[in-house]
Amino acid sequence: MPFLGKNFKLVLLLIFFLSIVNGQWSIIFGQSPLDKARSDYTFQYTKYREAQNKYINARSSYLTFQTATAKNNAYLATGDYLVQIDNLYQAYLFLVNENGNSLGWQNSDISKDHINQIIDEEIAFFDNHQKKVKDAKTLEQLPDLANDFKSHRDTEFSLKINKILATFEVIEAQSAIADFNKIAGELDNIVTSKIEKDQNQSILANWISEITDIKAKTQNYLTKAKELLEKTKEQTASGDEVKDISSFAQLAKNELLRSKPLFKEVIGIL
16 A cells, blocks of 8 residues: 555556546546537537438429429528538547547657648638538539539548548557556566565566566557558548558557556555
8 A cells, every 4th residue: 555655646647548548538537628529520410410301301392393492492401401511521620630639649759730731721621612602592503512522522531531540540559558658667667676575576577577578569569550651641541541550559559458457466466
């Protein structure tokens, strides 16, 4: 128990580290900008589904009756639907940005400035597209704007987001291993000083060996994830590439999870 009293900050750091590896930020910190961004995205998605249903009904009515009133209703519903799609994608970008803000960039050599620029450019695209939709006066103008949106989404937007999300996976793993190294380093110093005179010499020696193994394997997986990330270009970042990067990043975090019982065990011994 004296150990816990003198090293309370270390215990808090351990809890913090485990929250990163397990992805349980909100449990510890409660409401956050990231939580608010999630709520806004959920709200915009609900509005999107409402606009979509109105669009489907108005379109069906126009195709059935072919009246000027039905056409105008279809024009209004289609315009509202496209505007809401832009709102939804902007909310998604804000959510992506807040996810990025929640990560420990100080533990990485990757800069967030370029990612911020991409997000700003994409938000500007959807804002500009929304203005064009609102300026449209007839139903005939809207299909072209819908096609512009779809073309941008399926090429530039999707590929850039793929690269951003892959980057976040690597940053999260780098942050987790940095905290792991800090905890392991401090505990290792304590363990090493006690190993000569403690009755648990063999246990402590094997603890050091296991922690060293975890560190080596984690770094290996993280290195592979970083190498794949650097090879992945924004203009061609496919879902498969993101999946491979995420896989190695997750393997790194899984290795770090092995340290959870080991940290608790050695704290109990000390």
